[in-house]
Amino acid sequence: MTTTTRASYEDVVTRYEPVIGLETHVELGTNTKMFCACPTEFGAEPNTQVCPVCLGLPGSLPVVNRAAIESAIRIGLALNCSIAAWCRFARKNYFYPDMPKDFQISQYDEPLCVDGYLDVEVEGQTVRVAIERVHLEEDTGKTLHIGGATGRIHGATESLVDYNRAGIPLVEIVTRPVTGTGALAPDVARAYVTELRDVLRSLNVSDVRMEQGSMRCDVNTSLNPPGAEWGTRTETKNVNSLRSVERAVRSEMLRQASVLDAGGTITQETRHFQEDTGDTRSGRSKETATDYRYFPDPDLVPLAPDPTWVEELRAGLPEAPRVHRRRLQEQWGVSDHDMQSIVNAGAVELIEATVAEGASADTARKWWLGELARRANESGADLAAVGVTPAQVAELQRLVDEGKLTDKLARTVLEGVVAGEGSPTEIVAARGLEVVSDTGALTAAVDEAIAANPDVAQKVRDGKVAAAGALVGAVMKATRGQADAKTVRELVLSRLGA
Ligand SMILES: [Zn+2]
Numbered sequence: 424m425t426t427t428t429r430a431s432y433e434d435v436v437t438r439y440e441p442v443i444g445l446e447t448h449v450e451l452g453t454n455t456k457m458f459c460a461c462p463t464e465f466g467a468e469p470n471t472q473v474c475p476v477c478l479g480l481p482g483s484l485p486v487v488n489r490a491a492i493e494s495a496i497r498i499g500l501a502l503n504c505s506i507a508a509w510c511r512f513a514r515k516n517y518f519y520p521d522m523p524k525d526f527q528i529s530q531y532d533e534p535l536c537v538d539g540y541l542d543v544e545v546e547g548q549t550v551r552v553a554i555e556r557v558h559l560e561e562d563t564g565k566t567l568h569i570g571g572a573t574g575r576i577h578g579a580t581e582s583l584v585d586y587n588r589a590g591i592p593l594v595e596i597v598t599r600p601v602t603g604t605g606a607l608a609p610d611v612a613r614a615y616v617t618e619l620r621d622v623l624r625s626l627n628v629s630d631v632r633m634e635q636g637s638m639r640c641d642v643n644t645s646l647n648p649p650g651a652e653w654g655t656r657t658e659t660k661n662v663n664s665l666r667s668v669e670r671a672v673r674s675e676m677l678r679q680a681s682v683l684d685a686g687g688t689i690t691q692e693t694r695h696f697q698e699d700t701g702d703t704r705s706g707r708s709k710e711t712a713t714d715y716r717y718f719p720d721p722d723l724v725p726l727a728p729d730p731t732w733v734e735e736l737r738a739g740l741p742e743a744p745r746v747h748r749r750r751l752q753e754q755w756g757v758s759d760h761d762m763q764s765i766v767n768a769g770a771v772e773l774i775e776a777t778v779a780e781g782a783s784a785d786t787a788r789k790w791w792l793g794e795l796a797r798r799a800n801e802s803g804a805d806l807a808a809v810g811v812t813p814a815q816v817a818e819l820q821r822l823v824d825e826g827k828l829t830d831k832l833a834r835t836v837l838e839g840v841v842a843g844e845g846s847p848t849e850i851v852a853a854r855g856l857e858v859v860s861d862t863g864a865l866t867a868a869v870d871e872a873i874a875a876n877p878d879v880a881q882k883v884r885d886g887k888v889a890a891a892g893a894l895v896g897a898v899m900k901a902t903r904g905q906a907d908a909k910t911v912r913e914l915v916l917s918r919l920g921a
Contacts, residue, residue, distance in 0.1 A: 432673065435646075435680040436606040442653050443608050443672055444643035445552075445615060447596045450562060450636070451494045452629045457561040457592035458485030458528065458723075465635065469585035477561075477590030479524030484722055487512075491559060491592035492535070493736065494628040496728060498594055499536025499557045500737050501622050509727045510535050512559075512720045520584055521564035529560035529595075531717040535726065541622070542745065543614040545607055547759070552615050553599040564589040594628075600643075600653070608644075608676065613669035616640055620665075621744035633663045640668055642696075644675040646683065654679070655689040659703050662696050671696045675703055751775060755784035768796055769806050773813055780817035786824075790816045794834055798841065810841045819847040829907055832856050859906045862914075865898070868906070869914045872897040883919045891915050 430438075456463055459476035475483035499506055513531035536557035542549050565588050570580030596619065604611045620631045620638060631638045640663075645656035657679070659671045679689050694703040742750075748771060752762045755774070765771055770791040777787035791806065795816075799806045819836060822828040828836060828851065839850035851857050859865055872894045873880045882890040891912060898911045 429677055429681050430684060432606070432677060435676055438648065439646040439676070439680055439683070440602070440605065440649055441608040441672070441676050442600045442602050442645045442647070442656070443604070443612055444600045444656070445598045445612060445668075446641040446643070446658075447616065447619060447638065448562075448640075449498075449594045449596065449623060449629045449631065449638050451491050451592040451594060452627075452637075453488055453490045453494065453592055455488060455490075456590035457488050457491055457559070458590060461590065463591050465637075467587055469583070469587060472587040473589070477523075478586060479522075485528065485720075487723060487726070488592060492726065492728065494592075494626070495535050495557060495559045495594050496733060497626050497736050497740065498596070498623065498628060499539065500733075501626055501740055501743070502536070502539040502541055502554050502557060502596070504536035504539030504554060504557055506728060506733050507533065507535055507537065507726075508730070509533075509725055511725045512723045513717045514720050515560075515715045515717055517715055519563065520582070521566050521586075521589070523564070523586060523589060527560060527563065528720055528723070529717075530558035534558035535728075541615065541618055543611065543618045544745075545604075545610050545614045550601075550604065550607075550611050550614070552601055552611070555597045555599045557594060557596050560593050560595060562588050562591040562593045609669040609672040612642060612672045613665050616668050617665055618744065625741045625744050625747070633665065636661075636663060639663050641693075642668060642671045642675070644672055644679070645689070646676060646679045654683075655691050657689065657692055657694050657703070659694045659696050660706065667696055667698065670701045671703060674701055678703065755788070757784070757788070761788075764792060768792055770796070773806060776813035777816045780814045782817040782820045786820045787813075787816065790820065794837060810843070811837065815840050815847060822847055822851065826907070827851065827857050829858055829904075831904055832858065856905065859902045865902070865906060865911065865914060866918070868898045868901045869894070869911065869918055871901065873915070873918060880919060883916070883921050886921070888916065888921055891919075891921070 453463060455461060456477055459474050461472045461474050461477055464472070476485055496506055510530065510533040512528050513533070514526040515529045515531070516526045518525050534556040537555070539554035539557070541552050541554060543552060564584050564586040567583045567585065568574060568576045568579035569583065571578030576582065598615070601611060623629050623631050623638070629637055633639065639661045642659045642662055643656045644659070645654040647654040657675060659675060662668050662671050675694070682689060693706040695706050696703050748762065748766065751771065757765070765774060765788065768791070773791050774784065774787045777791070778784050795809050795811060796806060799809045802809070819828070819833050819840070822836075823830065823833050836847050836850050836856060839845070839854065840847060844850050844853065876894060876897065879890050879893050883894070894915045895908060895912050898915070899906060899908060
């Protein structure tokens with residue numbers, strides 16, 4: 424293999440135009456599976472949530488889960504799709520050990536929802552991503568390879584299969600090719616998946632946890648010289664974080680450019696995203712639809728959703744996340760730039776909940792984007808998982824507003840909350856952190872500081888007000904930081920007649 428020098432990203436996007444496409448699988452949060460009554464709870468003992476239908480035993484017959492159809496229609500409507508008046512399930516035939524029937528029930532040429540779109544914001548521009556289809560299918564089981572170093576089948580001594588996930592309802596959301604994004608292609612991919620996740624969350628149809636696999640993305644990427652036909656695409660499978668979606672597109676663009684620059688051709692194949700290096704690695708060569716020998720599933724009746732029902736579902740849709748964010752931005756009085764920071768930090772819902780608990784938007788934003796974002800960054804956790812609830816943040820701010828805590832003390836209290844010591848009020852009481860607001864005690868401390876620093880005191884008396892800082896510092900030290908610095912300063916100046 425020859426070593427080629429990779430062109431920089433900036434250089435690549437001047438010579439090639441990327442085309443991307445995203446296929447997103449979402450596990451629906453129904454209580455039971457797609458075609459049987461088995462429970463869907465995550466994390467159960469292997470092969471305890473199975474029955475003849477989801478194990479594909481001979482003679483068993485599937486029955487469609489109405490709740491899954493309802494969720495899929497609501498997703499289609501939220502993505503501005505048309506809902507088919509009539510459609511069917513199809514069998515997608517292939518052999519894989521985690522799929523006990525040797526076919527997957529899916530939808531092929533007759534999907535439930537078609538021709539929608541989702542608008543996303545990238546660097547102040549709105550990009551409309553066209554949705555080709557939203558269809559229903561069933562998930563496969565999970566294989567576990569044991570004995571190898573990597574957890575992959577290569578080098579493994581045995582493989583185990585868990586069918587608990589087999590038959591869990593999946594919705595697949597497929598975009599049309601997204602063109603014209605240029606250098607922003609990776610950002611558009613990420614923004615689309617982020618927006619889609621927010622839409623699904625607002626519909627309450629899935630827990631959309633990418634790290635648990637309840638939402639996963641296949642990312643298609645190709646490059647072509649400006650004005651030329653689209654290039655051959657690759658499909659990077661099962662990308663499972665927002666950041667990885669962005670990285671997968673970017674690294675595929677760089678890899679494909681280096682192949683094309685060297686006069687090579689791109690092979691149509693599936694690739695795997697490597698979390699550690701941020702690169703993609705070749706998988707199997709891509710099957711075409713004819714390889715799957717799709718045909719309508721003879722065991723299932725066609726779906727013909729009642730138009731009245733569809734209209735009821737449309738009327739019951741929640742406010743779109745984009746509209747919701749715009750309304751919050753207005754209420755909070757923040758700039759586009761600040762709102763973008765809030766969105767990027769994943770703090771919209773947290774600030775909203777903190778405001779609902781009585782804090783002002785300004786203070787809620789200050790806590791979540793300041794101290795708490797810093798802690799989340801340090802521990803590599805999501806802001807929502809930092810260990811403090813919106814109610815606790817609102818309570819902490821209330822103590823500051825009532826003059827019982829300074830900002831500095833409040834940060835100490837916050838440490839206690841993160842450490843699980845209780846509510847802010849409980850921690851203030853237990854650790855004795857309340858601000859010293861007893862004027863008598865403060866005046867005594869001020870007088871002590873003046874007596875101990877006669878030279879400084881004289882300077883202040885002579886009009887050098889800036890020198891008062893040393894006395895304020897001495898009082899703060901004496902009160903272990905539990906006095907309000909502004910009050911102390913006022914007291915110092917008034918005792919010295921300055
Ligand atoms: Zn079952």
